[in-house]
Amino acid sequence: MYSEIIMAGFGGQGVLLIGKLLAYAGMKSGMEVTWMPAYGPEMRGGTCNCTVVLSDRPVGSPVSRTPHGAIVLNLQSIDKFEATVRPGGVLVVNTSLINREPRRGDIRNVLVPANQIALEAGGTKAANMVALGAFLGVTGLVGLQPVKDVLAETFAGRQKIVQLNHVCLDKGFEIGQSQSALAGAR
Amino acid sequence: MAKKLLKGCEAIGEAAVQAGCRLFFGYPITPQNEIPEYMSGRLPQVAGTFVQAESEVAASNMLYGAAGAGCRCITSSSSPGISLMMEGLSYIAASELPVVVVNIMRAGPGLGGILPSQGDYLQATKGGGHGDYRLLVLAPSTVQEAADLTMEAFDLADKYRNPVMVLADGLIGQMMEPVEFKRHIEPEDLPAKPWATTGARHRPPNIINSLYLNAEELEQHNLDLAAKYRRMQTEVRHGTYQADGDLDVLIVAYGSVARIARSSIDVLRAKGIRVGLFRPVTLYPYPAEALVEAALRASRVLVAELSTGQMVEDVRAVLQGRRPVEFFGRMGGIVMSAEELAEQVEKLVTVAA
Numbered sequence: 001m002y003s004e005i006i007m008a009g010f011g012g013q014g015v016l017l018i019g020k021l022l023a024y025a026g027m028k029s030g031m032e033v034t035w036m037p038a039y040g041p042e043m044r045g046g047t048c049n050c051t052v053v054l055s056d057r058p059v060g061s062p063v064s065r066t067p068h069g070a071i072v073l074n075l076q077s078i079d080k081f082e083a084t085v086r087p088g089g090v091l092v093v094n095t096s097l098i099n100r101e102p103r104r105g106d107i108r109n110v111l112v113p114a115n116q117i118a119l120e121a122g123g124t125k126a127a128n129m130v131a132l133g134a135f136l137g138v139t140g141l142v143g144l145q146p147v148k149d150v151l152a153e154t155f156a157g158r159q160k161i162v163q164l165n166h167v168c169l170d171k172g173f174e175i176g177q178s179q180s181a182l183a184g185a186r
Numbered sequence: 187m188a189k190k191l192l193k194g195c196e197a198i199g200e201a202a203v204q205a206g207c208r209l210f211f212g213y214p215i216t217p218q219n220e221i222p223e224y225m226s227g228r229l230p231q232v233a234g235t236f237v238q239a240e241s242e243v244a245a246s247n248m249l250y251g252a253a254g255a256g257c258r259c260i261t262s263s264s265s266p267g268i269s270l271m272m273e274g275l276s277y278i279a280a281s282e283l284p285v286v287v288v289n290i291m292r293a294g295p296g297l298g299g300i301l302p303s304q305g306d307y308l309q310a311t312k313g314g315g316h317g318d319y320r321l322l323v324l325a326p327s328t329v330q331e332a333a334d335l336t337m338e339a340f341d342l343a344d345k346y347r348n349p350v351m352v353l354a355d356g357l358i359g360q361m362m363e364p365v366e367f368k369r370h371i372e373p374e375d376l377p378a379k380p381w382a383t384t385g386a387r388h389r390p391p392n393i394i395n396s397l398y399l400n401a402e403e404l405e406q407h408n409l410d411l412a413a414k415y416r417r418m419q420t421e422v423r424h425g426t427y428q429a430d431g432d433l434d435v436l437i438v439a440y441g442s443v444a445r446i447a448r449s450s451i452d453v454l455r456a457k458g459i460r461v462g463l464f465r466p467v468t469l470y471p472y473p474a475e476a477l478v479e480a481a482l483r484a485s486r487v488l489v490a491e492l493s494t495g496q497m498v499e500d501v502r503a504v505l506q507g508r509r510p511v512e513f514f515g516r517m518g519g520i521v522m523s524a525e526e527l528a529e530q531v532e533k534l535v536t537v538a539a
Contacts, residue, residue, distance in 0.1 A: 020362070024191050029365045035191070037364035039217060039300070058328075060449030061524045062361045 001031070001056045003141055004064035006081055007132075008049035009073030011096075014128035018071070021049035021154070022132065025146035026054040033130065034062035047077045054141060071131050073114065074098065092135045092176075099167060109137050110179050117171050122164045129168035134167075137176020144173050187534060189364040194329045194354060195220035195262075197365045198248040198288055199228060202260045206371040207286070208234030209259040211248040213241055213267060217356035218290035221262040224481035242267040246274025252281035256382025258340055258373065261287035264356075265306050266297055268314075274479070275349055276315030280396035282411075284343030286336065287321075288352045290359040293492075293519040301519020302356035307496035310353050311470040316437040318408060320415045322350040323469040325440040327362035327425070335467070336360050337369060338482050344377070346418055353469060355492065357442040357521060415471075424473040427451060429462030429480050434538070436484035438464045438477065438501050442521065449524035454531055461531055474504045486510045486534055490527055493517065 005022065007015040023035040037050045051067070053059045063105055069090040072078040085091050086179055087106040093184045096115030112134045114127035129151075148166055155161045199221050202210070210225040226236045235515065239245035245261050252259040261272060268289045278285055289310065293303035305380070310323045322342050326332035332354060339350040383392050398404035427448050437447045444465040454461045464480045466473050481487050487509050489498040498513045505511060516522040516528045 005518075020191070023348075023362060027189065027191055033191070033364065036357070037360055039356070039360050058448075060452065061446040062357065062363075063446075063521055063523070065523050065525065 003054045003071040004067040005052045006067045007071045008077035008081055011048040013073045015048055016050050018128045018132040019052050023052045023146050024150040025142045028146050029142055032059050034059045036062040053106050071135050089116045090138055092131050094131055110134050112175050118168050121167045126164050126168040129165045130172035133169040133172025134176035137173040138180045189366045191362050192364050192365050193220050194332045194358040196224045197329045197333040198336045199224035201333040203228055203338040204367045204370050205340040206373040206376050207258040207260050208373055209252050209257050211237045211239050211245040212261045213239050213245050215264045215267040217359050218262050218264045242270035246271035249285050250274050250278050253285045253385050256379040260286040264290045264292045265294050267533055272315035276317050277350050277396045279319035281394045282347040284347050285349045286339045291355040299519045302521055304492040310351050320470055323353050325353050325469050327441055327444045330365050333365050355442050419471045422471045423467045424475040424476050425465040427463040433462050433484035434460045434535050436462055436464055436481055436487050439490045440466050446524050450528040453528050459535055472500050477504050481505055481509050488512045490514045
C-alpha cells in the first residue's frame with residue numbers, strides 16, 4: 001500500500017487540519033506516514049495545501065507531483081491540482097465553491113457540496129470534514145473511526161466542535177461510499 | 187514513550203529538552219521558527235530559559251557564555267542567520283566549548299528564499315567562520331533521525347568539547363512524521379565539566395579564551411585542534427538503501443534528497459536498473475572509507491543535491507577519479523522530484539550502454 005494525497009483550499013478552510021487528521025489516523029492504524037505543508041510563497045493569495053503520504057513501508061519523498069488522490073475545496077485548487085492526479089486516482093471536488101465540471105475522464109471524480117452539507121449540519125467551518133469523509137468513503141484508505149478518535153483527541157474538551165465534525169465526517173463518508181458503489185455498478 | 191506526529195522543527199526542540207538542554211538563544215527566521223516557538227513554550231515547563239536575542243550575533247555570543255559556564259545549550263537558525271552567527275561559532279570552536287547549532291537551510295545566496303536548499307554544505311563542513319576549525323556536522327533524513335541526531339549532538343559536543351551542527355533543510359523542518367524519544371536525560375545527571383567557569387571558590391580559576399598573541403602558543407593550539415579533528419574521524423556514520431552487490435549507478439545524497447532518492451530507487455529497481463543509495467549521516471567527518479567501498483562496486487556515481495554542487499567536491503576528493511562522478515542539482519527552493527532524479531539515473535545508464 002502506498003498513497004500520496006494532496007489537500008488544497010483557501011487559507012482558513014482547514015486543509016492542513018484534515019491532512020493532519022489523515023496522517024495521524026494512518027499512523028494509529030499502523031502505517032508509515034508523512035505530512036508536508038506548502039509553506040512558501042505559493043501559499044499567498046491562492047491556495048494553501050499539504051501532502052500526506054500513507055504507506056506500508058518507510059516513506060521516501062514527502063512531496064508529490066502526481067498524487068493518487070486530491071481533495072480540492074476551491075476553484076484555484078481544482079485548477080492547480082486536477083491535472084496532476086494519476087490516472088485511476090480520486091479527485092474530491094467541493095461543488096459548493098467550484099462552479100465548473102471536472103475535466104478528467106480517467107480519474108474518479110467525487111462531487112460533494114461540502115459547504116452546503118456542513119451548513120445544514122451546523123456550520124460551514126466543517127466543510128473540510130465532509131470532504132475528508134467523502135475521500136475516506138471512496139478510498140477506504142483509513143477507517144472512519146480512527147479519524148474520529150484523533151479528532152476527539154485534538155479537540156478534547158470541546159464537545160460541540162467534535163460532534164459537528166463527526167456528523168460532517170459521517171455525511172461525507174456516506175456520499176463517498178454511495179458514489180463508490182455507483183462506480184462499481186457501472 | 188508513544189509515537190507522536192511532529193514537525194521536524196518541533197522534534198528537534200523536544201529532543202534538546204530530552205537531552206537535558208535547558209537553554210535556547212536565537213532570533214526568528216523562516217523556515218525554522220517552529221523551533222524557537224516550541225522552545226519558548228516548552229523550556230519554562232522544565233525550569234529552562236528561552237531567550238529571543240536582539241540578533242543572531244548576540245544569540246551566538248549568549249551561547250558562548252552559557253557553554254563556558256558548563257550548560258548544555260542550543261541555538262537554531264536558517265542560512266542567513268547562521269552566517270551572522272559565524273563570528274561567535276569561530277570563538278566557540280577556538281575556546282573548545284560544546285554547543286549545538288541547528289541550521290534549517292533555505293535557498294540562497296543572500297536573503298534568497300524561504301524554501302528548502304542544501305546550499306550551506308561547504309559553509310557547514312569546512313568551518314564556516316574565520317580561522318581554522320571544524321564543526322561536527324550531522325544530517326538527518328527523517329524526523330525521527332532529526333530527533334535522534336539532535337540528542338546525540340549534545341553528547342558529541344561534550345565528548346569533543348566542540349560545536350556540533352545539525353544540518354537539515356526546510357523540508358525536514360516543516361514535514362510531520364511519527365517520532366519517538368528513546369532517551370531521557372536530566373541535566374543533573376550529566377557528567378561534570380571541570381573546565382567550566384562556574385566560580386573559582388576552593389579551586390584555581392578556569393580560563394576560557396580564544397586569544398593567543400604568542401605565535402608558538404597559537405600554533406600549538408592549532409595542532410591540538412587538528413589532533414582533535416583527527417580523533418573525531420572515528421564518529422563517521424552513514425546509511426545505505428539497496429546498495430548491496432554490483433551497481434549500475436550509486437546515488438550519493440544526504441538529508442531530504444536522500445529520502446527522495448529512495449523513492450527513485452524503488453521505481454528504477456522495478457525497471458531492472460541496479461541502483462543504490464549511499465547516504466552520509468555525518469557530513470564532517472565524512473564517511474570516506476564506506477563511500478569508497480560502495481562506489482567501487484558501482485559503474486558510476488551520481489551525486490544529487492539541492493545546490494549547484496557542493497558535497498560532490500568531497501565525493502570526488504574521496505574517490506580520486508576511480509569512478510566517474512556525475513552531478514544533478516536543483517536550486518532556488520525547488521525540491522527535485524523522485525521522477526526527475528530517476529530520469530537522471532536512466533540517462534546515465536543509457537549513455538553507459
